[in-house]
Amino acid sequence: xxSVSQHNHHVILSEAASLELxxxxxxxxxVNLFWYVQYPGQHLQLLLKYFSGDPLVKxxxxxxxxxxxxxxxxxxxxxxxxxxxxxxxxxxxxxGPGRRALTFGSGTRLQVQx
Amino acid sequence: DGGITQSPKYLFRKxxxxxxxxxxxxxxxxxxxxxxxxxxxxxxxxxxxxIVNDFQKGDIAEGYSVSREKKESxxxxxxxxxxxxxxxxxxxxxxxxxxDTQYFGPGTRLTVL
Numbered sequence: 001x002x003s004v005s006q007h008n009h010h011v012i013l014s015e016a017a018s019l020e021l022x023x024x025x026x027x028x029x030x031v032n033l034f035w036y037v038q039y040p041g042q043h044l045q046l047l048l049k050y051f052s053g054d055p056l057v058k059x060x061x062x063x064x065x066x067x068x069x070x071x072x073x074x075x076x077x078x079x080x081x082x083x084x085x086x087x088x089x090x091x092x093x094x095x096g097p098g099r100r101a102l103t104f105g106s107g108t109r110l111q112v113q114x
Numbered sequence: 115d116g117g118i119t120q121s122p123k124y125l126f127r128k129x130x131x132x133x134x135x136x137x138x139x140x141x142x143x144x145x146x147x148x149x150x151x152x153x154x155x156x157x158x159x160x161x162x163x164x165i166v167n168d169f170q171k172g173d174i175a176e177g178y179s180v181s182r183e184k185k186e187s188x189x190x191x192x193x194x195x196x197x198x199x200x201x202x203x204x205x206x207x208x209x210x211x212x213x214d215t216q217y218f219g220p221g222t223r224l225t226v227l
Contacts, residue, residue, distance in 0.1 A: 044218040104156035
C-alpha cells in the first residue's frame with residue numbers, strides 16, 4: 001500500500017529563516033503530489049500540487065516544492081518564513097488515474113518565532 | 115472550501131451511541147471523501163464516493179457507515195462498533211475526473227464521553 005513519510009514532526013524557526021520540509025512516498029508508478037496547510041483554527045488548504053511537467057512547482061504565499069522522481073520525494077521550501085506561516089503542513093499523494101483518495105503523511109508542525 | 119459545510123463543529127456523545135456527521139457541498143463535485151485526523155497521524159481515509167448511490171471503503175472503514183443518496187450530501191455515521199471514535203473528522207470533495215484536487219470542509223470534532 002501507498003505510504004507517505006514526513007520525517008520532521010516539529011520544526012521551530014525564527015522569522016526570515018529558510019524552510020525545507022521533507023516528504024517521501026512509496027509508490028513507484030504515476031503519482032499526483034500535494035502539500036496542504038492547516039493554520040490554527042482554519043480549514044485544510046491547498047498550498048501547491050504537482051501532476052506533471054516542470055518538477056519545480058510554485059504555490060501560494062511564496063512556497064515551492066520540487067518533485068524528484070528518483071528519490072520519491074516532494075520537499076516543500078520557502079526562502080524566508082514569517083510568523084504567519086505557523087501551521088501544520090501535510091504532504092499527500094494519490095496514485096495517478098487510479099485511486100483518487102489521498103494518502104497523507106503524518107504532518108509537520110511548524111512554529112515560527114518572531 | 116467555502117462550498118463545503120460540515121455540521122456541527124463540535125459534537126459530544128455518550129459511549130455506545132451512534133452519531134451522524136453531516137457533509138454538504140454546493141461545488142457540483144462528483145466525488146466526496148471522509149477522513150479522520152488524529153494528532154501525529156495525519157489524515158486517514160474512512161470512506162469515499164465517486165458517484166451517487168455508490169461508495170467504497172477506505173483504509174479505516176470499520177465502525178463507520180455512509181450513504182450517498184444525493185450528489186450534494188455524504189453523511190457519515192460513527193457506530194458504537196468504532197472502538198476509538200474521538201477524533202476530528204474532515205469531509206472533502208473532488209471532481210473525480212483526471213488529476214484531482216480535493217477541497218476540504220471545516221471539520222467536526224467528535225468527543226465520545
